[in-house]
Amino acid sequence: MKKKSVETKSKKVKRAIKLLNIEAENPSDKRFLKKTLNTPGILKASERSPLYGFKKIRNLLRDSFMDRMKYDTLYKYMTEKKTFKDRLIFIRTIRQGFGATRRMLFSQYRKLSENIQVSKEAYTHINGVELWKELNIYAQEKWGIKKIGFTEIPRDIIIKGNHILYKYALVFIMEMRKKQIDDAPHALAGFETIRIYNKLGKAVLDIGSWLRKKDIRCQPNHPLGGLVSYVPLAGKAGLGWQGMNGLLITPEFGQRQRIAPIYVEHPIFSFTDTNAENFSWIERYCDNCKKCMEECPGDAIQERKKIYNNEIETIGRLALCIDPVKCFPYFRKFEGCSICVKVCPFSKANGIYQILEKKT
Template identity: 30%
Template sequence: MLINKLNLLNIILIGIGVIAFSITLYIAVISLFEKEKLAARRLLELAFLLPLPYLVVGLLNFPYQTHFARALFLLTGIVFILLLLPIGKKYIVGNDIPRLKVDERDIVLSRNLLKIGTKRFIEYYKHHPERKIADDEFRSRPGLLSSDGSKYNPFTFASADASFNIVEFLKKAVDEKVTNKKIELAPAEISNYIKNWSLKLGAHNVGITKLKEYHLYSHIGRGESYGKPITQKHKYAIVFIVEMDKFMLGCAPAGPIIMESAQQYLSAGIIATQIAAFIRNIGYPARAHIDGNYHILCPLVAMDAGLGEIGRIGLLITPDLGPRVRISVVTTDLTLITDKRNFDNTVIDFCTNCKKCANICPAKAIPFNEREEIDGVKRWQINSEACFTYWCTTGTDCGQCIRVCPYSHPDSFFHNLVRYYVRNSSIFRKIAAPIDDFLYGRKPDSKEQPEWMKIKKQRKTNK
């Protein structure tokens, strides 16, 4: 007889086959909704291939069928235990506190603002002649949001510029005098109030940490106070994370990426400015740190506030959105309850194998090698001059490293389950990056701009 007797083992095998089919089909459908066509196609193929051995062995009668059934059941059990049970969880606390402070005047965005021939320009390169050649290279390119940029689009660039302009207005309100009388408050209650209100204002996540010396830049590198030492002595920092839209980011390095970056700098900036104003209203000093107006290094503060870890791209990798975030901060003397740092060094472990960002980077700015000791901290350091030169060539802020990062997938049940196993199983962590490559591509193409963005300029008509 061709069909098997339905004993318990065969029923279990058929059941596994049906479950494998349903789950894979479910993920294929999710991928279709996420507009990940390659992943949807591959998962659909897998939905039919994966259950095949279980259905063949469970349903058909052939010589040594019982031996095959037992071996298949055993093999499935071993794979399940190795991959899906949370084993291999390792949290090692390393020393990652920088010994030296960063001078904001040294970051490329500040160097880009130096006007050729001015006193400031001459002074800077007198002290840093080694930076002149690389800086001349990005200065020779069209520049951010330039109409000569290779990704120029009048509408996306104008939209981004509109958001940046409003951020400029916010800068006037980041730090004002406290005129109101101090209200005495219980730290737990006011911390809870601020967190919940920030979430209501649109933050994806909020964390609080004590402000540390190494969080601060040593000197201001932009604006009227250029060159002034930063003496800010607030005790606490509140960090706000806002989400960057996955589909806008999918178009990177084309215009929608800078449109989205600018929008989320603005959203994060509004939250920080509003919360800082609120804290001053209840009688405590507070300063908002928003795009182009920071006294602190956002990723370091966010890391200490328990919001993520810093990965190969030098950006904060959050547990549920990866690097697909923008950050703003409020520093204050209002006493608050701080959050614990996560110490999720599985991010480091994952980044060590993955290298997807380094592989796609058009400027070859992201290192492929292991972390190196820089200023007493073991970390990866990107070549910010090469990265910025690419930005100045396209006119956008590129973002392809963030687009392809496996941590950047949507914050949904399925992707969060994958993230859970990446955090908790060292074996799963090793195979998750190759699986991501298989499903989404090692160097996935950017997505097309949404239809609503494709507007044409109308020809003038003589009436």
């Protein structure tokens, strides 16, 4: 009977995958991008847009035989040694990952089966102020999201080779639990990172469905594998600022968070952008601190940043802070390293942001 039950579940999952229109709910999917490439009014990446870190790794391993040998040797060495505790947490992560994937498939299929078509004119009757309050209450009560921003998206922060359907974005931030991040570089911290990616991904899909029921045309984007560079987008939305290691620093959580946007067709809400000078002191503090750079086991955090663009409105420069080729082996070894997040002074406790600001 048990065997039959397992086979039945397997068939259900396969059927859900076949029926699931991934393009509608996962806008970073290549098939979706190809189908929507000729859509009128889409926003495409510019020549100065950044590349994903993993694309740099892929190109390196594809183009250079000697670098590939060095990388494979390093990767093999680093993945050999794991504590018994790490192995147990890894097994738990895999089991929960499979379960979460199965639940997500059925959840997305149900949402797609009741997909609501919203006309272009539907938004005109919406009261943005009231809807903003409703949105914040809904996001916090159902998903625990306490920080939301709204801004216009600059073309220069769209990942190179990609495009988005709408030029405005709601930006959502979800906190990672401090106790688990303090376990870095062990597997509990990595598990917490994956847990938040999963939860925030489901949250923006759900909120996207909620917005469509309110007659708002939108495009949710999962926090893992985005079409836009999330840190400068969150910075432009007035939620925080880029730290020494390239991650977002917020007054509430320091670096203990993940980011996901929902792209919106019209400027229904008031922009939450703030003046860059409100956060510029963070860069001065990071230049003196450099704890993340000193503690990084892969020496991946670069003191001299690669600048993509110096002219993004309310952001200023767009900088690459981490060498992904050096970072990835350690990130993979611990299923999400998080050492730089752990040692960052901004991540230590609530209220530390204001204390550090006064000292700077």
